[in-house]
Amino acid sequence: MSWGKNDALVLLLAGGVGSRLNNLVQSRAKPAVPFAGIYRIIDFSLSNVMNSGFTQVGLLTQYKPLSLMRHIGDGAAWDFTGRTRGVKILPPRTGSKESDWYKGTADAVRQNIDFIRAHPSREVIILSGDHIYGMDLDEMLRDHRRKQADLTVATMVVPREQIHQFGAAITGEDGRVVEWEEKPAVPRTDLASMGIYVVNTDYLLATLEKHRSDVDFGMDIIPRAIPVDRVYAHSFRGYWRDVGTIQAYWEANMDLLLPNSPINPAAWGIRSNPEAEGLPFDRCPARFVGAGQAKNSLISAGCLIEGTVVNSVLSPGVRVGPGAVVRDSIIFHDSRVGGGAVVDLAILDKRVQVGQGARVGHGEDREVANRVHPKHLYTGISLIGKMAQLPENAVIGRNCIVAPHRRADEFPALILPSGESI
16 A cells, blocks of 8 residues: 555644643643744644644643634634544543543543544654644654654754753664653753654554553653664754743743744744634734834734833733833733833733733842742743733732732732742
8 A cells, every 4th residue: 555644643632731831721721822922832733734734633632621622623724624634622531530631641642542543544643732843744754654663753952951851862873762761860862852753553553552551652652662663763953842831931932032033933834723812813903102112022913012012922912001111021912011010021811901000020039939839930930810900009029920810909918029929
């Protein structure tokens, strides 16, 4: 039989809790978090699939999937509609408690074996929905076939001080993986797994059936396969970032603003859903009124700027009042920054209202980590939840968290010291 690339089936894993993104994922799945003004994180993986020519996608959802499902719709935005193409939403198959959820990447795939069998394929391509990158997945598939691999892992070189965050591959001269270290404390390689796999379908089904206790590709399946099966690394040299933490998410947005930025959604052919809530297609152009100005910033359609925006990313519909300053920040759809207010090194979720004269991100004590979530906020970034209202003249310190829907009259005081939450 002659196989083409359309004989590969794509499974897009989009069900993780993403708890390290804190209140950005309190009401949405991590892949549904806005990014770069007009996109959502999952747009990058979906667009890579589309641009690589694959036509059958299973989207594995789980945690707070409704906003993600609304965003995907029928898949038309990524050309996944038609007789021979489609994106199928695959909800959880077990209970509603977290203990019943997918235990890992392999367990998630195993619970959807019936979908794989219902869509005959030569290979299964497994992706994550929470990465920012532009990649030719067809090139990886060709590499997999050329090497006659059973399993191919996409890899890239990262600084050795970061390798503890990833699975790490030690390869021979031909690219075959000879050893594997999962999140090594003392790394012996700088070749990190991107969490992207091409697996022969028959091999995948047999492995999942035989080793039913294996729950994760990096922890279980890959180390088991290396001594006995053909496991290869596919080298990727472009921009790729896992934005699963507040710090990584902020840094990726700031990368957009660099001269000759390594992130180029337009050049990568990244699409979003033009019918999704909050996108700019039904909004007027951004407007600058009076002394309004922006420097080195991304300003989306529908924004009204009467103050100063510096080195920041603003989603559609954001308003910055007269005399207000927004600096080194990310502001989601339809938020309001009142006159004379300052937002410095902060992330504001949708429809936040910052009262006149308020200060968000105040003080020099950026090293004071958040007391409740010290591993989430520790570099000075403050996080304001969806639809929160900050009182006029409030002062919010560094590494602070304001919960979603918090009303101005619920603040016990106008000053929230650095590292505190409300």
